[in-house]
Amino acid sequence: MLLAVAGCRKSEEKGEAPPPVVPARPGVCDGGGGEPTYDQGVFARLIGDYCLDPHGEMRAYGMTLPGNLDDVCVELFNGECEVYKRYGLDRVTTARYVDGAARGGQASTASVAVTLSRFSRTSGAYGFFTKRILSDGDPLQASVKPLDAGAAGALGGGIAYVWRGQHVLELTYVSEDESPDQLRASSAEVLPAIARELGERLPGSKEPLAEVQLLPQEHLIPLGVHYEGERLLGVGGTGAGALGHYRDGDRRWRVLVAIREDEQGASDLLNTLSRGGQGWPTPFKQRRMLRVRFAPEEDQKPRVWYLARRGNVLVGLGDDVFPAPSLVEAALPDSGGAPREPGDELPDPDLEEHAKLRILSELTLAAERYAARKPVAEGAQDQVAPTHP
Structure with a gap:
């Protein structure tokens, strides 16, 4: 669990203002720059x-x-x-x-x-x-x-x-x-x-978190990874996990990877997510996965997710909450895209079921290989993190 820190003072309290920004003098760097008083190993002169x-x-x-x-x-x-x-x-x-x-x-x-x-x-x-x-x-x-x-x-x-x-x-x-x-x-x-x-x-490894390393790289949107600390897929009490956003043409989907300390932790997470969906989850026994429907917001249609556990790793693939890329790009400034008229058929961004199952099957194989090594992810200890003081 992430450690909580002291709360802020009330808004009416005022602290000492940061020092004013003073324009640099000519030749200010001739002496090689100032000496860092904190984090000397990080701040180059x-x-x-x-x-x-x-x-x-x-x-x-x-x-x-x-x-x-x-x-x-x-x-x-x-x-x-x-x-x-x-x-x-x-x-x-x-x-x-x-x-x-x-x-x-x-x-x-x-x-x-x-x-x-x-x-x-x-x-x-x-x-x-x-x-x-x-x-x-x-x-x-x-x-x-x-x-x-x-x-x-x-x-x-x-x-x-x-x-x-x-x-x-x-x-x-x-x-x-x-x-x-x-x-x-x-x-x-x-x-x-x-x-x-x-x-x-900066100190520390340059390696991505273990959950992020398990996310497929093909079709992953640049900077399209969100590391959620406490509400995976909008369900409370789940703990941490990585969500990747993907696109292929007008198709969009998300991939979930969460690693726990042991198999029981991953099994508990699967149960929590399956109970957080709409209606009863549909099991795919031959594929060892569940089909669950989620409705993130009242005005959004339910999103279908396929979830599977392999050892201490839970993986999932589901619909994205954002519109088809052609609609997004047409709305951007200087896109040159023609505005859509009322009654125009909107592109469906959701993947077909067979495509979801194919991608998830490949993902579960990667999860099995990872779980067989029995590592513990750095983030696995943050199952209910981050916390609010």
């Missing part, structure tokens, strides 16, 4: 033209540190503090990198604010990373793209995210002299180098 602000102040929050987690809720995270806490936040460090290159004889105002968050478990850190990327939305409409940094990374307009081990980096590009379009272009050049350098310095 100099990365390309950017250096750790020698005139800035790093801040750290957590046990035995100057600031506590109540302070970071008020000073930095504001209304988002509950999201961090839900995934087991236990330490935060902030830093600022400044541009040491002169522009037309003047010091640049560009800088990169870095927030390094540590979580009590690797699975909690990865869950937070996927929450940041998808925020429960459609991965086809995500505002970020994959970035080769750390164990996994993502790059958006003016922001980048990096996950590795128990840590997540959030980098924000800031410039007072650039228009929004210029800022997006500049951040696309600046952020990847800093994200990669810091991602290399």
Whole structure:
């Protein structure tokens, strides 16, 4: 179970504001950059033209540190503090990198604010990373793209995210002299180098979680993995697992993988999910799997899932909750797609049953091979995580 952290102070309480952003001086990086006062192994002094602000102040929050987690809720995270806490936040460090290159004889105002968050478990850190990327939305409409940094990374307009081990980096590009379009272009050049350098310095393995490794790679949407901590398929009390979003043309589906410490834990999860569906589950005895119907929302049609357990691994395949890709892409700006008229037949995004059974059969074989090794996933101890304080 993920550890809970101290709750935030009431909204009317105010903490000490972060130090104001002061434009860098000419030649600010000539001395090689500032010396990191926290997480010295992570924060490089100099990365390309950017250096750790020698005139800035790093801040750290957590046990035995100057600031506590109540302070970071008020000073930095504001209304988002509950999201961090839900995934087991236990330490935060902030830093600022400044541009040491002169522009037309003047010091640049560009800088990169870095927030390094540590979580009590690797699975909690990865869950937070996927929450940041998808925020429960459609991965086809995500505002970020994959970035080769750390164990996994993502790059958006003016922001980048990096996950590795128990840590997540959030980098924000800031410039007072650039228009929004210029800022997006500049951040696309600046952020990847800093994200990669810091991602290399983060502790922890670059290997994906065991559940993520079992997800099929064919047709997986880029950055289309969501690591759920407590409500798989909308059913309470299930614990953690990985959900992958897939597409093949206009067909969409999801794959679920959850690993428990032993076979009994996986069997309990299968029973919990089967009871959480609509009506009685339909067994496929020859294939050793169940067919269960779920209705995530009142205005959505039931979604059909096929679930199977192999050893301490539960796998499943089911309909996605998002529309057919052609409908999504036609709605995007500058897509050129023709608007659909009332009465037009909408494409059906659901896979046919025989296709679902074929994919799930291949997935169960992979689960059997994994279960035969009898490993315990790092996230398997988080069966009812994350917790709310």
